[in-house]
Structures are given as structure tokens and as C-alpha cells.
Amino acid sequence: MSDASGTAPLERAMARALELGLRGPAWTRNPQVGCVLLGPDGSVLAEGWHRGAGTPHAEVDALSKLPEGGARGATAVVTLEPCNHTGLTGPCSEALIAAGVARVVYAVPDLSPQADGGAERLAAAGVEVIGGVLRGLVEDALVVWLTASRLGRPFVTAKWASSLDGRIAAADGTSKWITGPDARTDVHLRRAQAGAILVGTGTVLADDPALTARTEAGDLLPHQPIAVALGERPIPEDAAVRRHPGGFRSFDGRDLGAVLAALWDEGVRHVFVEGGPTLESALLRAGLVDEVLVYLAPVVLGGGRLATGDLGIGSIADARHMELVSADTIGADVRIVARPRREFEED
Structure with a gap:
């Protein structure tokens, strides 16, 4: 050759x-x-x-x-x-x-x-x-498919929207809307490129999100990812995710690797994680995040509602370094994509 x-x-x-x-x-x-x-x-x-x-x-x-x-x-x-x-x-x-x-x-x-x-x-x-x-x-x-193929599990994108100081909500819990309409439209387009969208049961119970991929006008995009909720708390029968057009799955979430394996077996090659901080942090701690997608709004909120929780990092020397893929403005906000460095050996 x-x-x-x-x-x-x-x-x-x-x-x-x-x-x-x-x-x-x-x-x-x-x-x-x-x-x-x-x-x-x-x-x-x-x-x-x-x-x-x-x-x-x-x-x-x-x-x-x-x-x-x-x-x-x-x-x-x-x-x-x-x-x-x-x-x-x-x-x-x-x-x-x-x-x-x-x-x-x-x-x-x-x-x-x-x-x-x-x-x-x-x-x-x-x-x-x-x-x-x-x-x-x-x-x-082809980084998503190639990474998934080489790892034997879905590629995981962890997404959040935060203030400049890393807060995802104000002190009273309100979070709509930290980012502007352009950023939100971009999120929906990215949802439509994924095979599944993951949230924790806390997010489902607090916000009752639809988790659909929609146009700016609110219409459903042609492809809808599977909606997946992780957590031990039961999901109400009338929750919006149970009516998701792409289908709904729930897992107790205690074994994140098993969750990804189950989704892999269903043909999912890209998982889009939208929260909350408990789930995002658990995936980061487990080394199961392949891409971080952050939308930064030009606001400062203060307080303790951070995008992630404890990651088990005790000092700056233990920080998890990522490679910056892109940083660009989208409307009034900044969109940042970063990935951990992975090396794959050829056969």
C-alpha cells in the first residue's frame, strides 16, 4: 500500500x-x-x-x-x-x-x-x-464516529450554558434564559445531529423539558434523538419526555458505562448531555466525556450554582487539560468546544 x-x-x-x-x-x-x-x-x-x-x-x-x-x-x-x-x-x-x-x-x-x-x-x-x-x-x-468506533461506545458531548463566572442559574434557581436566541438555536441543531440526548432525573423533575430538536419557529426538526433520563427518582407519567417523538429511555444511572453500552447496542453513536451538573460531573469524573460544549453569556451571577460539581481534583497540578477546538461568538454569546486528547494506534 x-x-x-x-x-x-x-x-x-x-x-x-x-x-x-x-x-x-x-x-x-x-x-x-x-x-x-x-x-x-x-x-x-x-x-x-x-x-x-x-x-x-x-x-x-x-x-x-x-x-x-x-x-x-x-x-x-x-x-x-x-x-x-x-x-x-x-x-x-x-x-x-x-x-x-x-x-x-x-x-x-x-x-x-x-x-x-x-x-x-x-x-x-x-x-x-x-x-x-x-x-x-x-x-x-468524522471525529464523532471515529472516536465512537475506536472506543466501542457513543461519543459523549457535555453541554452547558453559563455566565462568565460559571453559573448556570441565579441564586433563586432561575436559568431562562442565560444565553440568547442564536445560541439556543445552535443547541437545537446540534441535538438533531445526535443519536440520544441525556439529562438527569433532577432536570426532568425541575423543568419538565421536552428535549426535542426544534427550529427557531418551534417546529420539530426531521431527526429527533432518543430522550434519556438517568437517575433513581421516578419520572412522572405525564412528563414531557415520555411523549418524545424519538422515543424515551430511563436508567438508574449508577453504572454510566452500562448506560452507554446499552445505547451503543441500540445504534447510538453520539450522546448529547444537557444536564444537570450532577450528571455532567459524574461523566467527567468517570472520564466518559469526549467533548465539552459551553455557551458563555456576557453576564455575571455569583452564587453557588456552578456548571459542574466536585470532580475529585485537589490541586491545579491535577487539572484535566483539554485541547481547545474552537471559540467563536454566536449572537451575543461565546461558544467554546474543547476535547480531551486521545491517541489511537493503528493496527
Whole structure:
């Protein structure tokens, strides 16, 4: 297999494949993958992307747009290493070999144990394979699915909105609204990209939240994550979450790893955690948070209603350092995304 050494035409095709792949759903058990088929002269023969579980993978989608034999000698540019297993669909490595593709270029290796090995299978059949083209760009775009796949559990985003001094509510408990409408709209769009939204039973009992993903006008967005409540207190029969259009699950929350495992088994690959501080802190203490999403409002509240509780950190030397992914203004507020550094070894 060749090293990553993508020429400009291959990089352009990979950037296009990434654009296509991101059209697919972000909340399913399958990754967002795009494919561009190039002719021997570099012209685009066909494009494809994956539209969700049970639908053709990106490579097969692109191949289906050509007549029989139309891909012979072509180069397939794919964002993720072609899979080498049979699930709801067949192996993409075999489909590319059968189509007579001469070269496969991919960005990111598929390290999931059930699907990897596609590059080796292709190379064994005499197909030239080049890996790592625009790898950093594609990894950034697919960080949720890649992290979940490599950890074997859903990617966990811990979100909160707070004042500049880290308070999520005033002394009397009021918290609507710390942040402005632009930040709230952004939260709903991010909910719609997740497979499940988690809250503690304390939040359900105190606020009776709907936990739906809505437009600025209040209409439901097309995709609704599963609503999940964690805690030992019973949820009232008339609670809004019990009528959630995406479905409702409840767990006692004593074993957070088991909760994530159960959601993984249901096909959830991204969990969006919205509170409260007890749940957020428990996940942080357990090392189960993959991303922190904070909306900071330009207000100061004082008092003790902090975004997180005790994390077991006794001194500054024990602080949990994260990498700042982004910090930008959204309306009158500031949106911060940070992630713990994780290293994954290739097979």
C-alpha cells in the first residue's frame, strides 16, 4: 500500500468526497462517507454517498451510476477505507474489485474491528491503494464516529450554558434564559445531529423539558434523538419526555458505562448531555466525556450554582487539560468546544 502522497487532483477529489459524505445522516451507527470515481484522465465519472443504515455504501452508490464495466481502470477516492465485511450490505472492497477499479485512494483507515482490512484485501487483488490523503481534514469532520468506533461506545458531548463566572442559574434557581436566541438555536441543531440526548432525573423533575430538536419557529426538526433520563427518582407519567417523538429511555444511572453500552447496542453513536451538573460531573469524573460544549453569556451571577460539581481534583497540578477546538461568538454569546486528547494506534 502506498503512503499518503496525494497530488492536487486527488486532494480536490477527496475534498469533494468529504462534502458529499456530510450529506448523509450523522446520528446513525454508520459513518458519513463520500466517494468520487475518477477516470484514467482524471475526469469525474460518478459520485456517491451513504444515506444511512441499510442503504448502499458510498462506493456502491457511485458504482451504481455507471454502466456495467464503466468503472474499469478508474480511481475510487473515498473518505474512509472501504469496508471488508458483510452487514446489511456487502463488502465495498469486493464491490470495487468486481468493478475493475485500478486504484483506491482513501483518507482515514477504518479501525473498527468488524470492518477493517479493506485496504489489504484490495491490495491482495492487485488494486493500487493510497491511504492518508487529506487525513487530518477528514478526521476532523468524522471525529464523532471515529472516536465512537475506536472506543466501542457513543461519543459523549457535555453541554452547558453559563455566565462568565460559571453559573448556570441565579441564586433563586432561575436559568431562562442565560444565553440568547442564536445560541439556543445552535443547541437545537446540534441535538438533531445526535443519536440520544441525556439529562438527569433532577432536570426532568425541575423543568419538565421536552428535549426535542426544534427550529427557531418551534417546529420539530426531521431527526429527533432518543430522550434519556438517568437517575433513581421516578419520572412522572405525564412528563414531557415520555411523549418524545424519538422515543424515551430511563436508567438508574449508577453504572454510566452500562448506560452507554446499552445505547451503543441500540445504534447510538453520539450522546448529547444537557444536564444537570450532577450528571455532567459524574461523566467527567468517570472520564466518559469526549467533548465539552459551553455557551458563555456576557453576564455575571455569583452564587453557588456552578456548571459542574466536585470532580475529585485537589490541586491545579491535577487539572484535566483539554485541547481547545474552537471559540467563536454566536449572537451575543461565546461558544467554546474543547476535547480531551486521545491517541489511537493503528493496527
